Every structure is written in C-alpha cells, then in structure tokens.
Amino acid sequence: MxxxxxxxxxxxxxxxxxxxxxxxxxLHKGEVLALLGENGAGKTTLMNMLFGHYMPDDxxxxxxxxxxxxxxxxxxxxxxxxxxxxxxVHQHFTLAENLNALDNxxxxxxxxxxxxxxRRRARAKIEQIMKSSGLIAPLDVRVGQLSVGxxxxxxxxxxxxxxARILVLDEPTAVLTxxxxxxxxxxxxxxxxxxxxxxxxxxxxxxxxxxxxxIAVLRHGVxxxxxxxxxxxxxxxxxxMVGADTPVATRDKMTPGAPVLQLKGVSVRGNxxxxxxxxxxxxxxxxEVVGIAGVSGNGQTALAGLIxxxxxxxxxxxxxxxxEIPRPDPKVMITAGVGRIPEDRHHDGIIGAxxxxxxxxxxxxxxxxxxxxxxxxxxxxxxxxxxxIKDYDVRGPGAEAGARLLSGGNIQKLILAxxxxxxxxxxxxxxxxxxxDMGAAADVARRLLEAxxxxxxxxxxxxxxxxxxxxxxxxxxxxxxxxxxxxTRDRQAIGLMMxxxxxxxxxxxxx
Amino acid sequence: MIRIEPRAAPSRLMTVGxxxxxxxxxxxxxxxxxxxxxxxxxxxxAQMFHxxxxxxxxxxxxxxxxxxxxxxxxxxxxxxxxxxxxxxxxGQLYLGAMAAVAIGTGVLDIPAIFxxxxxxxxxxxxxAAGMALPALLKTRFGADEVVTTxxxxxxxxxxxxxxxxxxxxxxxxxxxxxxxxILDQGMLPTLMDRMRVHSGLILALVIAAIAQFMLIRSxxxxxxxxxxxxxxxxRHAGIGVxxxxxxxxxxxxxxxxxxxxxxxxxxxxxxTADLSPxxxxxxxVVAMLAGLSPAGVVLAALFIASVFVGAxxxxxxxxxxxxxxxxxVAMSLLCVLVGGFFARYRITxxxxxxx
Numbered sequence: 001m002x003x004x005x006x007x008x009x010x011x012x013x014x015x016x017x018x019x020x021x022x023x024x025x026x027l028h029k030g031e032v033l034a035l036l037g038e039n040g041a042g043k044t045t046l047m048n049m050l051f052g053h054y055m056p057d058d059x060x061x062x063x064x065x066x067x068x069x070x071x072x073x074x075x076x077x078x079x080x081x082x083x084x085x086x087x088x089v090h091q092h093f094t095l096a097e098n099l100n101a102l103d104n105x106x107x108x109x110x111x112x113x114x115x116x117x118x119r120r121r122a123r124a125k126i127e128q129i130m131k132s133s134g135l136i137a138p139l140d141v142r143v144g145q146l147s148v149g150x151x152x153x154x155x156x157x158x159x160x161x162x163x164a165r166i167l168v169l170d171e172p173t174a175v176l177t178x179x180x181x182x183x184x185x186x187x188x189x190x191x192x193x194x195x196x197x198x199x200x201x202x203x204x205x206x207x208x209x210x211x212x213x214x215i216a217v218l219r220h221g222v223x224x225x226x227x228x229x230x231x232x233x234x235x236x237x238x239x240x241m242v243g244a245d246t247p248v249a250t251r252d253k254m255t256p257g258a259p260v261l262q263l264k265g266v267s268v269r270g271n272x273x274x275x276x277x278x279x280x281x282x283x284x285x286x287x288e289v290v291g292i293a294g295v296s297g298n299g300q301t302a303l304a305g306l307i308x309x310x311x312x313x314x315x316x317x318x319x320x321x322x323x324e325i326p327r328p329d330p331k332v333m334i335t336a337g338v339g340r341i342p343e344d345r346h347h348d349g350i351i352g353a354x355x356x357x358x359x360x361x362x363x364x365x366x367x368x369x370x371x372x373x374x375x376x377x378x379x380x381x382x383x384x385x386x387x388x389i390k391d392y393d394v395r396g397p398g399a400e401a402g403a404r405l406l407s408g409g410n411i412q413k414l415i416l417a418x419x420x421x422x423x424x425x426x427x428x429x430x431x432x433x434x435x436x437d438m439g440a441a442a443d444v445a446r447r448l449l450e451a452x453x454x455x456x457x458x459x460x461x462x463x464x465x466x467x468x469x470x471x472x473x474x475x476x477x478x479x480x481x482x483x484x485x486x487x488t489r490d491r492q493a494i495g496l497m498m499x500x501x502x503x504x505x506x507x508x509x510x511x
Numbered sequence: 512m513i514r515i516e517p518r519a520a521p522s523r524l525m526t527v528g529x530x531x532x533x534x535x536x537x538x539x540x541x542x543x544x545x546x547x548x549x550x551x552x553x554x555x556x557a558q559m560f561h562x563x564x565x566x567x568x569x570x571x572x573x574x575x576x577x578x579x580x581x582x583x584x585x586x587x588x589x590x591x592x593x594x595x596x597x598x599x600x601x602g603q604l605y606l607g608a609m610a611a612v613a614i615g616t617g618v619l620d621i622p623a624i625f626x627x628x629x630x631x632x633x634x635x636x637x638x639a640a641g642m643a644l645p646a647l648l649k650t651r652f653g654a655d656e657v658v659t660t661x662x663x664x665x666x667x668x669x670x671x672x673x674x675x676x677x678x679x680x681x682x683x684x685x686x687x688x689x690x691x692x693i694l695d696q697g698m699l700p701t702l703m704d705r706m707r708v709h710s711g712l713i714l715a716l717v718i719a720a721i722a723q724f725m726l727i728r729s730x731x732x733x734x735x736x737x738x739x740x741x742x743x744x745x746r747h748a749g750i751g752v753x754x755x756x757x758x759x760x761x762x763x764x765x766x767x768x769x770x771x772x773x774x775x776x777x778x779x780x781x782x783t784a785d786l787s788p789x790x791x792x793x794x795x796v797v798a799m800l801a802g803l804s805p806a807g808v809v810l811a812a813l814f815i816a817s818v819f820v821g822a823x824x825x826x827x828x829x830x831x832x833x834x835x836x837x838x839x840v841a842m843s844l845l846c847v848l849v850g851g852f853f854a855r856y857r858i859t860x861x862x863x864x865x866x
Contacts, residue, residue: 310747331749340747348747353740362737362748371730378728 001028002068004197005086005166010049010059012042012221019045021221022059027166029064032188032198034208034229037218038241038437043201044091046218047168051088052078063166087159091170093151097144101137102126105158122161129160132194134187148296149180160191167191169200173207174434177295178465178495185211203437205234206466217241241438251449251471257286259322260426260457261307266316268302273481275302279316280483282476284426284457289448291472292461292483295498299481300461301343304430307459308340309333321425334363339424339451341415343431343461345408349415352404356396357385359403360418392417393443409440416447427451430461445471465494525854530800530807533846534814540846541839548831555829562824563817569824571706575778577816578708579604579787581715582770583794584801584808585722590763592726592803593739595756599645599660600767601791602667603638607768608775609671610637612679612690612782615697623696630697630776631714631769638768639761641667646760650753664791672784681781690782699777711773715809718766722805735759767791796844815840 005027012020020042027033037043048054050061055076062070063084074080081088095104106122123139130136137146137153146154152172159167173181185207188198202208208215208229215232217225217240225240261284270276274297284290294300305311306318309330318325320336333340342348350359361370361381369380385399394413396406403414412432419427429448433441448471452458461478462468468475475486477497486494542552563573583600590597597603610633619626645663648654672688674680681691699710726732737745738755746752770790775782797815801807822836 308747309749329749330747331751334749342747347741348744351737351741351744354736358733358737362733362745362750365730365733365750374730376728376730376733 001031002064003027003070004029004064004068005050006062006070007046007050008060008062010046010056010061012045012049012054013057019221020049020056023218023221023223025216025223027197027199029197030192030195031214032192032200032212034212034215035199035201035218036203036205036208036215036237036241038439041218041241041437042221043218044170045221047088047170047199047201049075050081051086051168052076052081066165082162082164085163085165086168087156087162087164087166088168089152089155089159089170089172091174093155095143095151095154098142100140100142101146101150101154101157102139104143104154105139105161107158109162126157126161129157133157133160133191135160148175149177149184152176152184160196165196167196167198169198171201171203173202173204175296175463177498178491179499181207204464204466205237208237209234238438251289251473252453254287254452254473256288256473257455259283259285260320261459262317262319263306264317264319266306266313266318268306268311268481269314270302270311273297274299275305275311276481277302277306277313277483278481280481282459282483284459286425286455286457287452288474289452289458289460289472291468291475292459292478293465293468293475293486293494293498294461294463294478296463298479299483300430300478302481303478303483304343304428304461307333307338307426307428308342308430309338334422337422337425339419339422339427339456341412341419341427341429341432343434345411345415346404350403350411353402355385355400356389356394356403356406356414357381357399359414360385360388363418364422388414388417388421409436409443412436412440412444416444420447420451423454424451424456427456427458428461429458431463432460433462433464433467441467465491465498526802529850529854530802530811530847533850534800534843536846537839537843538818540842541835544838545831545835548835550825550829550831555825555831558828559818559821559825562821562828565824567703568706569820571703571708573813573816573820574708574712575706576820577812578712578715578777579770579774579790580793580797580812580816581712581719581809582766582773583790584797584812585715585719585794585805586763586766586770587795587798588801588803588805588808589722589726589735589759589766591739591798593735593756593759594742595646595649595739595760595763596657597642597645597660597760597763597767598657598795599642599663599791600763600770600794601787601789602660602664603641603764603767604771604774604787604791605667605671606637606641607634607771608782608786609674609679609771610634610768611697611772611775612693615693615776616691616781617694620694621696626694626697627699627776630693631772634772634776635765635768638771639765641768642760642764643757646757650757668784671782675782675784679782688784692781693776697776698780699773707778709773709777711777714769714773718769719805719809726805731758767794770794793840796840799844799847815843818843 003026007023007025009022009024010020011022023046035043045054049056052075061073061075063073064070073084102123105126110117126139135153135156137150137157143151143154172184176184192198209232212229215227215229215237216223217237219241263280263282266277266280268277277299302311306313309328309332312328318328320338325332325336361384364370370377382399389399392413394410394417396410403411406414432444436444448458460468460471469489477484477486477494479498479500484497486497488494545552545555562569564570583604586600587597611630614633615630645656645659648659649656675688675690679690681689701709734750734755737750738752742752774786779786793815797808797811800811818839819836823833826833
C-alpha cells in the first residue's frame with residue numbers, strides 16, 4: 001500500500017506536561033486509521049500538530065503530494081496543511097450559523113482579491129463531491145437550521161471541497177444517533193474507495209472495531225500499540241488503552257422501592273424546541289436507574305433543568321419523595337435531596353478559578369460544618385477536600401489548586417464527590433460520562449450503581465445508547481419534547497425511536 | 512513565526528509582579544512626553560519623588576489624595592469581582608456628599624458623637640441608593656449596568672447643580688453655587704496639626720481590611736467570587752446570583768458614597784460641583800491596578816495619589832503641564848491591561864521547517 005502520511009517523532013510539551021512524546025504514525029492510501037486512547041492521551045494534540053494548530057517541539061511530518069512523492073510539511077501552518085491536502089473536522093464544529101451550507105463550504109477557499117464569486121462553479125463541484133461520497137446536505141439552508149448530522153456532513157464537505165486527500169475526524173460520532181453514525185461510516189467507506197485516507201479519533205470501541213482498517217493506541221502521549229483491526233477485539237484494545245483490564249460495572253437486579261421523583265403532566269414552553277417539554281410523565285423509584293435515551297436537542301436540556309431546579313414547569317407537578325415542590329430553584333432541589341451532575345461540567349459544574357476544596361463545598365455553604373456566623377471554616381473545608389480527594393481518587397495538583405487545572409475526568413470525580421457525599425435521594429446524571437476515558441467512565445458507572453444500591457433513584461440522561469443499555473433498569477426515549485417508554489432493550493428499535501419513528505406500539509408511561 | 516499560546520495558570524509572582532511592572536513601565540513611558548515638553552527627565556522625576564516624599568507635609572497631602580481613591584477603588588474592586596460593572600462611582604460619590612451636607616450643615620445640631628456616624632451612614636446610604644437603581648434594572652430587566660451607571664453620573668451631576676442653586680445653596684455664600692459649611696462637630700477630625708490628612712483615611716483603611724477579610728474568609732465573599740467567576744455554575748450550585756449582585760451593588764454604591772462624605776466632611780467642609788476631579792473614574796484604574804484585591808486597592812491608591820501629587824509639584828518646579836499625571840495614570844491602566852494579557856498568554860517563536 002502506498003504511504004500518504006508519516007509523522008516522525010512528534011513531541012509536544014505544555015509547560016511541564018508532555019502531551020506527545022516522539023509519536024510515529026504512518027497512514028496509507030485508502031486506509032481508515034482509528035486513533036484510540038483515554039482522555040488526555042494526546043490524540044487531539046497530535047492531530048492539531050498535523051493540522052498546524054500547534055507547533056511541535058520536535059519531529060517532522062511528511063505528506064505525499066498529488067503524484068505520491070513524500071515531501072516534508074511546513075509545521076505550524078494550517079494553510080500549509082490544507083494545501084498539502086489535509087482536512088480536519090473538529091469535535092466542535094467551526095461553521096458560521098448565519099450563512100448557508102454552500103457559503104460555509106466555500107468560505108475561505110475563495111481568493112480575497114476577486115470581486116465576483118463564482119457560486120455556480122462552486123455548487124457544481126460540491127454536487128459532484130456529494131454524488132461520489134454520498135454525503136448529502138441541503139446547500140441553501142442556513143447552517144443554524146441544520147441538524148447536527150447535517151452540520152457534520154457540511155464540515156466534511158468543506159474539507160473535501162479543498163481537495164483533501166487525508167481527512168482527520170475528531171470524535172465524529174459523539175453527537176450522532178446510531179443510524180447516523182453507521183451512515184457516516186458507510187460514506188467514509190465509499191470515499192476511501194476513491195483514494196481518500198482517513199484518521200478518526202474515537203472512544204467507542206464498537207465503531208472502531210466495525211469500521212476501521214487499522215488501530216493505533218495512544219497512552220500518556222506515547223503510542224503504545226498498533227494493530228490491524230482484523231486481529232483486534234474489545235478486550236485487546238481496552239487493555240492497550242488503559243494498560244490493564246478495566247473492571248466492568250455489574251448491575252444486580254433490585255426491587256424498586258417508593259417513588260422518589262414524579263413528574264406529572266409537565267410541560268415547559270421554552271424559547272426553542274430544544275428546551276421545551278410537552279406533557280411528560282415520569283416516575284423514578286428508589287433502587288432504580290431510569291435511562292433517558294435520545295439525540296441531543298430533543299428536550300433533554302429542559303428535563304434536566306427541571307430536575308436540577310434551573311427551570312420551571314409551565315404546567316404539571318413535580319413531586320420529590322411524595323412532597324410537591326411548588327417553586328423549584330437549585331437550592332430548593334439540593335435541600336430536597338436531589339444530587340445533580342450537570343451536562344456541561346466545565347460551565348455549570350465547577351468554578352474553574354476557585355480551588356478544588358471550595359468547589360467541593362459550594363452546594364452546602366449554609367452547612368454549620370462549613371461556616372459559622374457567616375465565616376468560612378477553612379480547616380473543615382480543607383479536611384473535607386482532603387478526604388474526598390482520597391475517597392474519590394481526584395487526581396490533580398491538590399486541594400488548594402484551581403479546579404480548572406483538573407482534567408475532564410477528575411472534574412467529574414470532583415462533582416461526583418460533592419454530590420454523593422450528601423447521600424442524595426434522587427440523582428440527576430446528565431451525560432455523566434461524555435468525553436471521559438474508559439477508566440473514568442467505568443468509575444462514574446460504578447458510583448452511580450453504588451448510589452442505586454444505597455437506595456437512591458437515578459435519572460440518567462445520555463446520548464450514548466450503550467451507556468443507557470448498560471446502566472438503566474428502565475429506558476425511556478425522549479424525542480421532540482416528548483417522553484416515551486421504550487419497552488424494549490433492542491438497539492435498533494430504540495435507535496429508530498430516537499430518530500422519531502414510533503416503532504410498534506408506543507405507550508406513555510402509566511402514572 | 513510568532514504565536515500566542517495560553518498559559519496553564521498565571522503564577523503568583525506574575526499576579527503581584529505585573530501591576531508593579533506596569534506602574535514602572537508607565538512612568539518610564541511618561542518620560543517621552545516629558546522630554547518633548549523640554550524638561551530634563553531625571554531631575555523632573557527626582558522632583559516628582561521629592562514632591563511626595565520630600566516632606567511630612569507633601570507626604571500627608573499624598574495621603575489626603577489617596578483617601579477618596581481607596582473608597583472608590585474598593586467600590587470598583589468589589590463590584591468588578593462579581594462582574595458587576597459599576598462605572599457610576601463618580602455620581603454615587605456626589606450623592607454621598609449631598610447627603611452629608613444635607614444633614615451636616617445645621618439641620619441637626621447635635622454632638623459629634625451622634626452627628627458624625629449619622630453623616631457617614633446617610634452618605635453611604637445615598638451612594639448605595641444610587642447604585643440600587645441600576646442593579647435593580649439589571650437583575651429585573653437585564654439592563655446593561657455599564658450604560659445605566661455611566662449615564663446616571665451625568666444625571667446626578669445636573670441634579671447636584673440644581674441642588675446647589677436651590678435647596679442646598681448657602682444663603683451666606685455670596686451667590687456662589689455652593690453649600691453651607693458642615694458644622695464643626697460634623698467634620699471628620701484631622702490626624703495631624705496643620706496637615707489636611709483626616710480620619711477618613713483611617714476609615715478607608717479599616718474598611719479595606721474588612722473587605723479583604725470578608726472577600727476571602729466569609730461565605731458572602733465566597734458567593735461573590737463564585738458569581739463573578741462563573742455565574743452559571745454558581746446558580747447551578749444554589750447560590751442566589753441576583754441577590755449576590757444586588758448585595759454587592761449596595762456595598763459598592765455605599766463605598767463610593769463614603770468617598771463623597773470623606774471629601775466633603777474631611778477636607779473641603781462644603782460642597783461644590785467640582786468636589787471630585789474624577790475620583791470615581793480613577794477608582795476604576797485603582798481597582799484594575801490592584802488586581803481587584805481590596806488590599807491591593809490601598810497600595811494602588813497610594814501609587815496613583817503619589818503620581819498626582821508628585822506631578823503637581825513637578826509641574827510647578829519644571830514648568831511642565833500637570834496633565835502629565837493623568838497621562839501616567841492612563842498609561843498604567845493600559846500597561847496593566849497589556850500585562851494581564853501576558854499573564855494569561857505566552858508568546859513563543861516557532862521555527863519554520865524548510866519545505
């Protein structure tokens with residue numbers, strides 16, 4: 001097979017952290033290389049160096065030109081990477097929402113000095129690409145109105161429009177339904193047939209095994225292994241990623257107790273569809289994990305807002321532990337025994353500029369253990385932090401360091417420590433393992449199941465269907481602000497419901 | 512090629528070093544216009560230094576000048592800590608001063624032990640009321656407090672002129688738009704004989720110490736910092752964001768009001784429409800230079816007061832314009848802002864690989 005790209009000894013340091021240590025990686029024509037690794041293993045850093053966002057401290061990159069001749073790539077210049085035929089699709093899309101798809105694709109690829117734009121030729125070229133790749137997106141619709149899957153296709157089209165011969169995808173399926181993800185990989189398959197080479201970063205072992213041709217694993221910035229996908233299985237790669245076998249959380253059967261949360265005919269009229277709910281009914285019992293599956297933007301935000309106390313219902317009743325909550329706000333919910341794990345842990349979960357210790361007590365500032373006469377009890381706060389850091393294995397520069405210095409997984413551990421220490425009756429876990437590596441995700445799952453064993457009721461909102469299937473005792477699907485009992489554990493059937501197709505008999509959950 | 516990368520965390524040395532360095536750089540840059548004005552640079556700076564530290568009197572003048580700046584600096588620092596942009600300290604200062612003369616010029620003829628606390632309380636309350644309105648508009652209707660507080664300054668200034676031509680006008684003032692003098696027992700005592708420095712300075716220092724302590728050690732300060740650093744997370748954690756904002760608005764306005772009380776009841780004795788040469792606005796520079804720390808406000812106020820008093824002395828001795836002081840103050844703000852950028856980002860040079 002013809003080599004199209006080789007990274008030679010790429011090294012990147014951030015301060016004292018060695019993000020990448022002399023990484024070598026080759027890519028061949030028509031190959032789909034999966035780049036795997038725990039969070040913070042250096043996958044994104046490596047790809048950002050390839051694309052010129054970061055300047056490597058050491059190492060070189062060689063790229064094949066159109067004739068197949070390998071030439072060194074000038075580093076630190078995204079323009080040079082683009083010119084060499086490297087396209088990158090970031091995890092967070094970089095589209096202008098107020099422009100239509102066509103303009104987004106063409107944006108930046110046109111010479112500034114030309115006065116008239118040749119939209120017709122651009123459209124013809126894009127349509128040609130759509131035809132050969134199977135990536136179809138409506139070109140004349142504003143990107144702000146497109147679905148996540150469509151936006152991603154626009155991003156990929158953007159790269160292909162610039163004649164990318166090497167495509168880098170950073171966690172492409174994180175925001176897609178299982179069906180959309182499968183379709184994406186089908187398209188990728190078609191494109192590699194035409195000579196495109198693909199590197200994709202992923203956490204999901206299932207898709208890596210199903211759709212890649214080769215797998216490279218990074219750990220702590222070092223490439224620890226490379227394996228042809230044909231020779232790999234889940235166990236082998238998991239061991240390569242974490243360096244040891246990960247314990248899988250097991251869910252014992254439990255009998256649900258009294259209801260801890262009841263939503264009765266609750267409606268929320270939000271500003272947009274994504275934060276509205278229409279007439280939902282939900283009951284969560286003690287010793288029970290209720291999984292809410294669904295594609296993001298279907299009302300999860302409103303549901304989570306309701307349970308965490310950030311939002312109010314326009315109609316209906318919220319009952320916690322048999323007591324109606326007439327005017328919910330975050331403090332009322334905390335007092336009522338609701339532990340909340342927010343979706344966006346950086347934005348809502350922690351105050352990055354404040355210390356780890358402060359963040360661990362932020363929900364209980366009225367607690368006499370934490371304060372007396374309005375003055376903080378520093379010693380108690382510190383002792384609390386030291387204990388929780390040990391119990392929950394929060395790794396970082398220490399209790400007094402700013403919480404922003406923690407990695408994503410450790411921020412989540414901080415939040416878990418804060419929540420579980422209060423022995424909540426009800427736990428709202430909104431995307432609790434998103435962006436976490438396997439070790440940290442397994443830890444979150446184990447903690448949730450421990451809380452369930454203690455008698456808590458848990459609402460698990462997740463876009464990761466595998467996670468819902470693994471943890472939930474009962475599964476509901478949220479779509480378009482409505483909540484439906486799944487009544488099945490079949491991936492395919494639930495996937496269809498997530499896409500809004502009412503597969504078979506759907507009944508609202510009885511109250 | 513030069514590129515900019517974020518730093519992991521600003522070091523302790525930087526948080527202290529950058530304001531100090533900014534001040535030094537601002538002074539150094541001021542040498543350029545000084546040279547253009549035809550003054551010998553080193554003797555001019557020597558004169559400036561001498562103008563502050565040369566005698567007990569000049570030093571006490573500097574302390575007198577620093578007193579209102581500590582108050583307005585604290586007003587800005589506390590509000591800014593919560594991301595509440597109170598640009599209205601100038602107006603709140605005048606509200607405080609008006610309240611002080613309203614009750615201090617003879618309405619109540621009571622002993623100092625009652626009158627002084629009353630003047631201080633009323634002055635602070637008037638300043639607080641001046642900030643309560645923009646805070647209410649912000650928390651209720653989302654009105655941008657930068658706009659409301661800034662514009663309120665002009666409204667208050669015109670209101671002040673109206674009052675000085677009307678109800679507050681001194682009947683014995685020969686027609687000048689000024690208030691009657693505050694009663695002797697209503698004046699803040701001076702600290703030293705034949706010097707103007709007054710006990711308002713002690714009040715300012717005590718309040719700065721309390722503010723520093725409360726900000727770091729109290730639940731109130733915790734909430735304030737949490738709201739300022741990340742309002743969304745604070746709200747999620749059950750902290751009453753609006754309540755915290757409103758609370759700090761009251762305190763910030765009250766502190767600015769005290770600056771007015773201290774100027775009118777500590778220094779001038781009567782109120783005119785030119786009581787403050789922009790102390791409210793300079794307080795913002797003081798707060799920024801102090802890194803929004805109350806303890807730092809004291810040091811920054813002393814520095815800026817030194818620049819003002821020193822430049823005055825220099826301009827008299829050298830015949831250059833005293834506007835140089837404003838220049839140094841403005842440049843130290845710019846230097847702090849640039850310095851803040853360097854604290855957060857590092858500039859690295861990368862080497863091109865030949866293609």
